[in-house]
Amino acid sequence: MATAAMSPILISTLPDLLSFISSISQSSTLYLDLEGNNLSRNGTLTIITVLIHPTRVTGLIDVQTLGNSAFTTPTSSGNTLKSILEDTRTTKRLWDVRNDADALWAHHQIRLAGVTDIQLLENASRAGDKTYVRGLDICVERDLGLNAMEVQRWTRTKREVKALMHNGIFARRPLDAKTMQYCVNDVLYLPALYSAYAKRTDGQWMKMVMDESERRVVDACGPSYEPQSEAKKLGPWGAGSGSGSGSGKRPLTLEEVLDRWEDQRVDEMERELLGHGDMDDASYWDNY
Template structure:
């Protein structure tokens, strides 16, 4: 038996969470108290109702449900799934969770193609999914926007705007000196998400069933996101990944001062811009590092 153990990581999130495990994840309130922030409308359950949108008619109806929503706190929480989600892969599904209604839309980008972004609403004929994603006036919450932005920009020429990156919000709540390495979504949920025991149990079960189908390390394949009809296990996984985001947003937002909120928004914009660069590489250990200038800030 060897006296040393080989550490093997197989995905960006595993790299992120492995490095983050060496950090003290103690958080402090940074600036103004949570009591000064507006009380958010929470989805009452992670078992969000959802609509699978794979026709232009259904998409037009969905678009009408995504406009004229409150912007503070944000109403739209977005995630993407695909086969090697990047400029080199595909976008299969775009999930949008609406905080005010607790409803999640699973947009079938694989089937709709460019129509997913050019189809307008019925009551809002001037609005498309592209215009929503590119509007600086409509806040959208992502967790680590970089690969999502890379894929959207490369395949559909969508330049995201109005982005709140939850991963950066989580990093901003850490103590000074602990902002060098970021955390993945799984670790943020484990450490910070305000969930009941029953909710955590269900979340773990849904994640286990989904990852068993798509994770290559468990004998699965990301091609399951391209299978139609979409399996119930994968649909549940997609819905849950988006429905958990409002809980995390509320947790982190309550700890951010106006200064740090501004830094998060500025860095979110920078992440989008960097993801559009011809030299952007969305895989590797560099993706686990936080902004260099944040690591040096003492408050």
């Protein structure tokens, strides 16, 4: 399954920002990802990547350069990036919203709304054990039917930029092409992943995903949220046996055992390659 490569728009001036915001309609769906050094209340927020669906126009908003004006500068119709992010009528979809929501609230007093967390959708749609959530890396590799070259290109960029995160790669200006491609890659396949998981999720589970997505935002904006908590590996529904079929403990199937083994193997490989420096949240959680 190929997805056309996107040439991102780098948004580092107010005129470019206003032009980009004006292209977002209330009926648009926004696929979002945030980057920074240790992205959270304890770190920085430097870049917001926005893929506008269905046009697939993709913007990299340079928050480091624009500062708070990135969120508060209004268009001629009065819209701001803040008002769009907080509007429940504009659908936003992210992969693991928690540290993104935390950083937006802590640094810019923006409370995300209208969010569907695709990580939760994957967990809900999964047949069998739901104990642990999965990371974007492993789901892109497994769930989209990408050819080997597409996977290799995507993972190589991910790996190369992650290896530089301890040097504050997202704070360097001008942004280099590889860093920009990394940002694009984090939203590139989100529409396809959402579609794949939504097709195998019934209405009851979709409502649970929406409710849990909202709860994640509330928790992330709360005073007791811990951005690197080990508990973040756990899904909210335990060992459920399938989409819409309730929950309960049962023996794992062979496929589930192999899935867990593969999750652990990928995680161990990444740890060996990258170690655990001062990276953004993705570097630790991607393979869960």
